Amino acid sequence: MAGTNSERQLLAEGPVVILVEPQMGENIGMVARAMANFGLAELRLVNPRDGWPNEKATAAASNAHHVIETTLVFDTLEAAIADLNFVYATTARQRDGYKPVRSPVIAAQTLRGKFVAGEKTGILYGRERWGLTNEEVALADEIVTFPVNPAFASLNIAQAVLLMSYEWMKSGMDDLAAVPFQATEQRQSTKEQLFGLFDQLEDALDARGYFHPLQKKPKMIDNLRAVLSRRAFTEQEISVLRGVITSLDRFQRRYPRVETTGKQTRDDDGAWK
Template identity: 60%
Template sequence: MVARAMANFSLTDLRLVNPRDGWPSDKARAAASRADHVIDAVRLFDTVEAATADLNFVLATTARPRDSFKPVRGPEEAAQDLKRRIGLGEATGILFGRERWGLNNHEVGLADEIVTFPVDPNFASLNIAQAVLLMSYAFQVAGKEGDLSPRFEAKVPPPALKADLFRLFEHLEASLDRAGYFFPEAKREVLTQNLRTMLTKAAFSEPEVRTLRGVVKAFDHESGRLADGGGAKTGEGGE
């Protein structure tokens, strides 16, 4: 049903993370009706991180605005922003959750912004295929009334690829772990989430992420040096 919803609005790049019922799926192909081209092009991933690694910007869909400091947009505004980013050469994606309980906090944390649907708070009952349909429609009609002056926006560098950002997370968290930052252990999860959320929100470009890697590396070298009982100064400014 998701494949059909996408095909109605000319979207074709469907990525699945650990599909519950396995893949390929005869049931999915049957439900997709004539959207075989979408089903044939499906790519499978083990993690959301892997599925979004080659993207610059990711929207997470949630049923209702969460207690999150990520920007929350309606479908129209979000779709317009996606079109603007695509016009600037960014690779973008929209993340949908499981049919029963959506995305968990970790998964939402991997996204740059949140898109939510203006449904009646007393009756919110969209399934995934319906959410995909609405988002695909919004994307199709976005920005039809007038241009968004990409000329002025062009100077802002795009956010780094998610793969680079995720590597920064891992590097920083390993170094902080060694430094005793995640203490007490019970706080590890929330501390990690806070860091990831704020570093994602900052939308650092690839050179900026590289600079941050250099910063962490400098601390790594220092602690290595001190653990070895001192030694020559190692410049990391060039990173």
């Protein structure tokens, strides 16, 4: 994409991401990177095992400095979510209790609605090895879980954050089919341009003894044209293909074949004669 990072809009809004007792700095960094990819910026840590700040986290964040530099650390989960109005707890396994369980899509829509209403929200993520405790889930308002392979349901913490961050960004899009850039518009070639490609290619192949035996030449040409006609070339594509053929034609051609009947033979360099 054109332009530098400083020229692009930096999205930095949405729910707070809370990691409960994360272990590895690299995982925290990858979480920060996932957040930055999809417009989230506020990261909170509850008792990170290796302390904070963490050089490995900074390295793994891949320039998501605005997330890393504003990360807050708390001694308890209660303190980390005290200022939030609404909190989701992520989990891959069924929990006892009466909390509503939502899909990532519904959870993101709910978070978006509360964000628009001016409420402060958050998403809890548990430890790398065993997630959140039941007591920690109990502090959340609702549960969000991911539709994963039942036989392999465990997600890396950065993957879980990435999935929810992606759904968060989607929830704010007016058109889910929209893409950030389009292919360069090109005009379809005219039939005259296509015929010119046919003539140039067939002439180059003929000069190199491609059409053999001679009696099959008309059928071989038909097949070749059928292949080249299966899709609609643009003018630029025709130009590219003709440029390739022109480049090949700079090398010495074999002697033109004599259009005679009877058995043909090859000379020492493999040309037909």
